[in-house]
């Protein structure tokens with residue numbers, strides 16, 4: 032059992048996980064008569080890789096959408112860095128340092144990799160059209176800074192060789208990596224990954240897993256991910272929330288979750304070694 036003190040804990044591989052950065056308290060989300068999330072509470076800690084798993088329709092995407100501000104729950108509270116978060120629009124949540132990738136890739140297919148990645152810097156642009164016209168220096172400094180960051184992330188994710196290629200021409204696995212780059216270039220403190228390995232072959236999954244771990248290690252980014260591939264989730268995550276029919280049925284380390292009978296019954300079917 033992990034030490035769940037406010038100060039955090041140390042992982043089996045020696046990484047230091049900090050205090051609670053986000054807390055979901057008694058979240059309930061309804062769509063008309065459908066209750067997608069039923070009274071769920073859990074926390075996310077600084078520097079942690081936190082997974083949300085569950086069978087189809089369990090409510091995972093809905094939960095990620097609550098975290099990203101896309102849905103506002105009818106009941107419950109989202110506490111971010113110790114403060115109750117009022118209902119917000121996704122762009123306001125993004126400004127607070129929470130970035131995401133999507134289950135279905137959402138990139139500009141006709142634009143190059145570099146230009147797509149640059150769109151992730153929009154949150155960092157403060158120079159107005161007025162500035163650009165009359166105070167050219169400020170706009171130019173921002174442009175240089177944004178490009179520098181974009182190139183750094185492109186190098187980090189090893190996609191330099193395709194930086195000038197239109198995204199539409201890339202294979203699926205690389206598109207997913209470009210999407211990760213675009214989220215990362217905004218320098219998020221929390222990164223939400225919606226099925227980052229979906230549709231990938233084994234090699235692409237291995238690459239993506241390595242990059243997720245590297246991002247966490249290099250930038251200290253807290254990562255929340257939804258994923259269907261159990262092997263990936265158990266390898267990558269520090270702690271896992273398990274959902275079923277909108278309810279939380281498990282929460283703990285991958286080992287704890289693997290041994291949880293309710294989880295085995297609902298989702299795994301058989302115990303995985």
Ligand SMILES: Nc1ncnc2c1ncn2[C@@H]1O[C@H](COP(=O)(O)OP(=O)(O)OP(=O)(O)O)[C@@H](O)[C@H]1O
Pocket residue numbers: 062065066067085086087088089090091092093094
């Ligand atoms: N916009 C919506 N309007 C109405 N019902 C919705 C909406 N989004 C989700 N639901 C319903 O809420 C429940 C949870 O759906 P959700 O997509 O969050 O599950 P999930 O665990 O992400 O599933 P999957 O793994 O298939 O993506 C389902 O019953 C779904 O039909």
